Amino acid sequence: MVGIKDVASLAGVSVATVSRVLNQHPAVRAETRARVLTAVDRLAYRPNAVARSLRTHQTRTLGLVISDVLNPFFTELARSVEDEARALGYSVIIGNADEQPELQDHHVRTLLDRRIDGLLVSPTDGGSPLMLGAARTGTPMVFVDRWIPGVDVPVVRADGRDAIRDLVAHLHALGHRRLAIINGPAATTTGSERVEAFRDALHAYGLSLPAEYVGQGDFQADSGRKATGRFLDLPRPPDVVFAADNLMALGAMDEMYARGLRVPEDVALAAFDDIPWFVHTDPPITAIAQPTGELGRTAVRALIDVVEGRTAASVTLSARLVARRSCGERREQTS
Amino acid sequence: MVGIKDVASLAGVSVATVSRVLNQHPAVRAETRARVLTAVDRLAYRPNAVARSLRTHQTRTLGLVISDVLNPFFTELARSVEDEARALGYSVIIGNADEQPELQDHHVRTLLDRRIDGLLVSPTDGGSPLMLGAARTGTPMVFVDRWIPGVDVPVVRADGRDAIRDLVAHLHALGHRRLAIINGPAATTTGSERVEAFRDALHAYGLSLPAEYVGQGDFQADSGRKATGRFLDLPRPPDVVFAADNLMALGAMDEMYARGLRVPEDVALAAFDDIPWFVHTDPPITAIAQPTGELGRTAVRALIDVVEGRTAASVTLSARLVARRSCGERREQTS
DNA sequence: CGCTCGATTGGAATCGATTACACGCAGAAG
DNA sequence: CTTCTGCGTGTAATCGATTCCAATCGAGCG
Structure with missing residues (x-):
């Protein structure tokens, strides 16, 4: 490998x-600069980023730890993060935690060992000592989508409260009264928040959310399927299942079809997180869409703000309802 | 940051x-080792990977450059690559080329600057001077899925020939005679190969593939939609559209529905690359499934072989047909 | 004419590890 | 009682850059 000495x-x-x-x-004479530049490309010299980082204490790299790359929501998030980071001169290294706290820790540790300049995390759990420690000892960090309460780290997320209220209104208008939700892990904020917002919205319509209508999932398709199975085994099964993420919604749909039920005639289905595929499913699925790209880009900007010594505030964007056919024929279209 | 000196x-x-x-x-006395170890965790010391890499000339990191993260095929590939690499003690940095040669070059360059130990590439084009140069100057490299002819780099891919023949047989048996294909960019091997295999299979059934039945796409949904539009505008439109990747198939389906056509009654649809969502579309889409995870894992092992000085051979796995309903009912079930 | 000053450039320390080589010491061998 | 061996450990060079500080040089100034 040719080094700076060879160029010199x-x-x-x-x-x-x-x-x-x-x-x-x-402070370099133009003529000298030219000579150096020719040498540089005669030798096809490229500076060694490793050496440079060692000396300058910065890697111009961001770490992104997400819970599940295979979930289209996170894929899109990762993509927008990379786009924005690149535009600002940073690279990003993605770590896929696969909803497993140990794997998440593995990635955080590796990323820290590599001395990334900042960390973007969508935590899988309530925070390991490692991650909490990193936050406390000043590693530039920003939470995106999910966050950990009580930790002093900016959060960039979308608030689904209003959209969930809209969803409940939509369902109510279609005549549904027994609404169930498949929750994400309680350790994730997105898990708990969505149920709460859902329960509040139900109350506003004089409906309640009995315990047996709250399914426990883990954001994976299979858990959605099982939770749905339990709902359908109930003496009085719900007439709508609302899944807290897109994968669980798919699992729910599988279970419904496996039982020979029709959607939405026999059971209706709605999901949190809208993804392109929902347009093509049978029937197209009503979902709450997050501004995913905006989320990623905003998070990167916030992180770089703290990396470069400025301060960053938390940002909350909003989600919106996209009504399709999986809950019954729609009366009005939300744009 | 605490360094090795502090521990010492x-x-x-x-x-x-x-x-x-x-x-x-x-060669360290057990008692000394113990003392060091306690110091290490009293200080929560973690070695600086940057410094270590500078000295040892290895980063234990692999680069993976793929053409489109949003394509579920590549997402899954990336995931399996990361899994296997991690199991073998390596990290991976993913670069998303988004089907743009310049972006691909950007990532290759960045990865090389970081002195990754090896590069896994699914090239977007015929190879830039940069990539060709890297291959020639001995950067450990392996192509996965797509490759560049004439470059001496191991290739790990799936051969779709047999599966395509099965597909054509399936279509023929269902009575389809006018078959069209939406091709990927000619610069990609996966693009050209699939058309060829398709044409050969047609010939075996005495069918031909007229030029107007070969659509030119770019592996993105929108190009699939446009190509399908052109097919349907033909005086004698095809009765099957076979898309060379999943995204274009989706675009094709959009166009068919936009024109009020029924699938498969009015036009049939098949795709290369099977993805979980194809089960849930309306109708479920017949596709050729690649052993994606196996592809990724094999590629990683091959790459690490060359990284660690062993030699690696190219590997070709095989794809298989997964018949669903988008091409019509099977014979066993209908008249 | 001598000196100060700004513009260029080079020398050498430094970042945080790894590792070749040397050294001290204890027991074995002669 | 030497000398030899090896084990355990330390000293210092090294990886490839960046950057502080000093040196050089010609010009402008008093």
């Missing part, structure tokens, strides 16, 4: 000078 | 010794 000797200058032209330092 | 002085030994225990070097 080809150009007949010192390594210090080469480094200067590489870093656009102004 | 707390433990009352030299940095060399600390480094030795960290790297399981045998």
